[in-house]
Amino acid sequence: METSPEELVETERIECWMREHGSAVKGYLAGILRQHELDDLVQEVFCRAWQHRARYEERGHARTFLLRIADRLACDRLRQLRQEGGLKERLCSSLGLGNDKHDPAHAALHSEAAQQLHVALARLSPLQRRVLLLRYFGQLTFEEIAGAIDCPLNTTLSHCRRGLEKLRGQLRGLAP
Amino acid sequence: MTNDDLLQAQLEQATAPGREPAYGCDAETRRLRETWIALGNLLETTSAGDLGPAQVVRQKASQQSKRFSSVTWAVAASVLCMAALAAWFGWNREQSSVQSAPAIAGTSEKQQPSNESEATLAIDSEATAWDDSLDGELLSLSQAASSLDSSWRTRSNRLTAVGDALDEIEQEIQQGTF
Numbered sequence: 289m290e291t292s293p294e295e296l297v298e299t300e301r302i303e304c305w306m307r308e309h310g311s312a313v314k315g316y317l318a319g320i321l322r323q324h325e326l327d328d329l330v331q332e333v334f335c336r337a338w339q340h341r342a343r344y345e346e347r348g349h350a351r352t353f354l355l356r357i358a359d360r361l362a363c364d365r366l367r368q369l370r371q372e373g374g375l376k377e378r379l380c381s382s383l384g385l386g387n388d389k390h391d392p393a394h395a396a397l398h399s400e401a402a403q404q405l406h407v408a409l410a411r412l413s414p415l416q417r418r419v420l421l422l423r424y425f426g427q428l429t430f431e432e433i434a435g436a437i438d439c440p441l442n443t444t445l446s447h448c449r450r451g452l453e454k455l456r457g458q459l460r461g462l463a464p
Numbered sequence: 465m466t467n468d469d470l471l472q473a474q475l476e477q478a479t480a481p482g483r484e485p486a487y488g489c490d491a492e493t494r495r496l497r498e499t500w501i502a503l504g505n506l507l508e509t510t511s512a513g514d515l516g517p518a519q520v521v522r523q524k525a526s527q528q529s530k531r532f533s534s535v536t537w538a539v540a541a542s543v544l545c546m547a548a549l550a551a552w553f554g555w556n557r558e559q560s561s562v563q564s565a566p567a568i569a570g571t572s573e574k575q576q577p578s579n580e581s582e583a584t585l586a587i588d589s590e591a592t593a594w595d596d597s598l599d600g601e602l603l604s605l606s607q608a609a610s611s612l613d614s615s616w617r618t619r620s621n622r623l624t625a626v627g628d629a630l631d632e633i634e635q636e637i638q639q640g641t642f
Contacts (some may be wrong), residue, residue: 315507401509408506423479424507430472442468448475452499459502 302338309351310334313358320417321361321369322406329365333358342419355426357437359418366414408458416451419444535623539616546609553602 304330313333336357337344344353409417415437422433434444477486483504486497595634 315510318505318510401506405506405510408503420479420503421507424504427481430475441472445468445471445475448479449471449496450479452496452503455503456495456499459499461504 296440297340298341302334302341303369305337305350305354306334309354312351312425313354316355316358316421317362317410319405319421319425320359320414321365322409329358329361332361336361351433355422355428359422359436404459408455411454411458413447415439416447416454420451420455421446423448431432503638521598535616535620539613542612542616548604549601553598557598593594 310330314326314330316436317333321329333354337354340357344350401407412420418437419433422428422436423430426432428436430444430448432442433448434441437444439447474490474493474496477489478493479500484499485501486494489497
């Protein structure tokens with residue numbers, strides 16, 4: 289099957305997006321999911337971007353478009369992890385086993401900075417985390433963030449402020 | 465201006481892109497800004513290089529090198545096949561000449577002693593005569609092998625060039641000159 293010129297242009301665009309926004313998408317996903325083995329999810333984001341490229345034409349900003357997709361996928365993955373976590377916990381308690389401290393996700397957090405970030409982000413609620421990370425990685429406006437997380441603007445602003453206040457003590461000394 | 469508008473303005477200042485501290489703002493905005501910068505530093509430290517352009521290009525380069533190695537294996541396999549075929553044809557020919565030797569001996573024993581040398585010579589020449597059909601077959605086979613080999617070489621050269629170009633791009637991206 290031959291590739292049409294339009295498809296080639298689209299493919300080049302997606303490749304360009306991967307170069308320009310790949311690290312932001314991965315950073316966002318890592319922040320939300322607090323995991324580092326995310327290559328499959330990053331690829332899924334770009335696959336979805338390719339499938340829904342017609343919607344991008346309507347909306348405009350590539351990074352916003354990609355981070356919205358990443359946000360939805362991250363929420364799905366979180367839900368799935370929670371279900372799996374609950375199941376694992378029930379299974380462990382029924383078998384009389386403790387929680388596995390040597391989880392690959394824990395092992396991945398090898399560096400001090402990653403550990404510090406992990407602890408800091410763990411203090412935030414999922415919505416606070418999403419607001420702050422969408423703002424950081426996507427540089428989305430608060431109206432866009434409100435649209436992405438399906439919250440009213442004033443609630444979004446509150447999440448942002450409370451999130452920053454929670455982080456204040458945790459991250460003291462890291463500012464220049 | 466409502467409280468929400470004030471909060472939005474404050475947060476927009478505090479979470480603006482860049483690393484500049486919020487000079488000329490109230491103490492609360494400055495504190496939020498410091499926290500934001502600290503978070504940014506941490507996120508940058510931990511996510512830098514995770515999936516930058518270099519890694520994307522590296523993935524492509526590894527795909528190309530995988531293709532290149534499969535082509536190399538295919539060329540090596542085809543050359544081995546050709547060598548095996550050539551050896552088989554050669555061995556077949558040798559076998560046919562070895563089998564004809566006892567036949568020559570048997571025939572010459574039955575013949576008259578006076579005709580012995582002539583008959584042996586005739587059969588010898590028959591046994592060692594070159595089979596033209598086999599020659600043609602070998603020729604066409606070797607031509608096919610050489611054309612296959614040259615086409616594989618052309619393809620592998622192209623892939624090498626693509627791989628080199630990707631390596632250069634990767635280096636440029638790593639050096640920040642891309």
